[in-house]
Amino acid sequence: MRKPREEMIAETRAKLIAAGRHAFGTVGYAGSSMDDFTGHAGLTRGALYHHFGDKKGLLQAVIREIDAEMTVRLHRISSAAPNRWQGFVDECVAYIEMALEPEIQRIMFRDGPAVLGDISQWPTNNGCIAALSGSIDQLKADGVMADIDTEGAARLINGASSHAALWIANSDDPEGTSKRAVRGFRILLEGLRTRS
Amino acid sequence: MRKPREEMIAETRAKLIAAGRHAFGTVGYAGSSMDDFTGHAGLTRGALYHHFGDKKGLLQAVIREIDAEMTVRLHRISSAAPNRWQGFVDECVAYIEMALEPEIQRIMFRDGPAVLGDISQWPTNNGCIAALSGSIDQLKADGVMADIDTEGAARLINGASSHAALWIANSDDPEGTSKRAVRGFRILLEGLRTRS
DNA sequence: ACCACTTACATACGTGGCGTATGTCTAAGA
DNA sequence: TCTTAGACATACGCCACGTATGTAAGTGGT
Structure with a gap:
């Protein structure tokens, strides 16, 4: 001992x-x-x-833990794809799906911001935003994505994803809504691709 | 009397x-x-x-009032534009700007959802989502916007806007961040336009 | 190896805020 | 005019948070 x-x-x-x-x-x-x-x-x-x-301090610790887990999951998914663009899309869709999990939704998207303010602005930056930003940077370097502000794009996509998740989760028909959301989301992402 | x-x-x-x-x-x-x-x-x-x-009931009433005001403001802006697409873009940008106002941000985007759940799912539907949906429907009818699920697009855009606003509001340099966000946002919207 | 000191908790207490039950007063209808 | 219902105030109990205090165990110096 x-x-x-x-x-x-x-x-x-x-x-x-x-x-x-x-x-x-x-x-x-x-x-x-x-x-x-x-x-x-x-x-x-x-x-x-x-x-x-205090109570907030515990919430902060809980959020840090969940954020770390989410970051790992996102990274796994994006790196498992056959190419970068596909990995990016998969990552975004996975983000929506994670946001559907009640625990994540409640803590990360509802109570967390309400109690602590915008989490993604913390000194120890939000891992998910960072992960998304990394993917976008690579896509831009590859010439696959249009010239767009990296962090801005990451945040816009992040916002669209989390709201899509809320929409799905509170819908009467989650499965159907999920398909609608993901389809629309793919179109949105496609619009960010460089035109051939 | x-x-x-x-x-x-x-x-x-x-x-x-x-x-x-x-x-x-x-x-x-x-x-x-x-x-x-x-x-x-x-x-x-x-x-x-x-x-x-109860306390929640008052919050609900407050939110209804603010939502109504926002809807009016959005409608004014979109209908003042020279064409539909421009009106749509103006409307979206105005939405971001409204989301920057501390009262709206706090009540509509933080505490409201945290206390009452997803507001936009209420029976008396969220006026802003409805306004956006209306604009999108018109654009689709005009053939200016790609074929995308209307409500889905409205919610994705809504989510992107509100998160952009949070990003700006909590930024060290709100003005600079605002420009970055709006520029990225315009690119995002441009991606939804039908290709010529 | 002993002692001073710190650390990691538990216990006890005060305060504030929510919800409810109850009371009162005024306006409207019969 | 009398009754009744609605609009609001008052009073009470309860729960939960935060803090102040207590205690036991561990750690470092000599």
Whole structure:
């Protein structure tokens, strides 16, 4: 047992993040009682305040974790495609699909921005925007994409994707709406391709 | 004095909506104390609960009011343009600019969706989406816009616009960022035009 | 190996804000 | 004029957050 101490601490943090993530993702940030979900994790609010300062601090940590996961997933998908443009389109569609997951939708697109402000402006920049920007830069270098401001394009696409996801998720017919959204989205992206 | 009664009631409602709108727009929904802003309007929470049921109900009323105003503004702008396509582009840019106003941004794009869910899915449909859809339909009929799902396009554009606005608003250099965003946005829209 | 000090939590308390139940007063109808 | 319903105020309870305080365990210096 060289360092059981730090392990315990890390475990406590992880438990709090997991409990908060679950609570925020299901009943929402405002609907989550700190006593409840810390107790459910076998701890108290004391631990939470010690590690994260306040409720917002925990939300921030949860968001960081989810963002990191999303970035990895996006990167995997884009790099698995046969060519760059295809990878880019796949990445965008995957982003929409991720935004359909209730936990991501709630925490990353609803409560997160409402409580903490625009997340993508954080010092530790939003990984998803960065991933998108990287793809766009490569496409521009390849001459496949029109000359457009990289970060701007990334943000516009990001916005279109997340709203598309909200539209789908709240629709009466999610599957049908999903097809409509993705089809329109492909047309939108196609418009950014250099004309042959 | 034919109907002083109904006038008083309408006035009370208006006062509550105005007070709530101001509070929500400045300190946010969660940061607004009902006792505070009703008191500031010369009333109490009793009036609020009577007219709007709860805090959410007032937010809903506030959002309806703002949405109506935005719809009028958008319609004015699009109909003032020399041609349809121009009107459409103007409308979209105006939408971004409106989304830059702190009150609209906070209430319509942050707290509103967080507290009430996706507003645009409400029975009384979001006026801005409807306005955009109308413009797109006309452009398609004119053969100026590519064949794309109308509502889908409206929502994608809506999402891109609002995120662009957030990007600008939280930027260090709002003016420069605004130019970047609008330029990129024009390119995006141009991609939806039928190829000549 | 002992002691001072810090760290990692738990417990206890105060405060503020929401919702509801209840009260009161005024206007409208019979 | 009397009754009734609507418009609003007042009062109360509860829950949740944040903070202040307590405690036990670990760590570094001598």
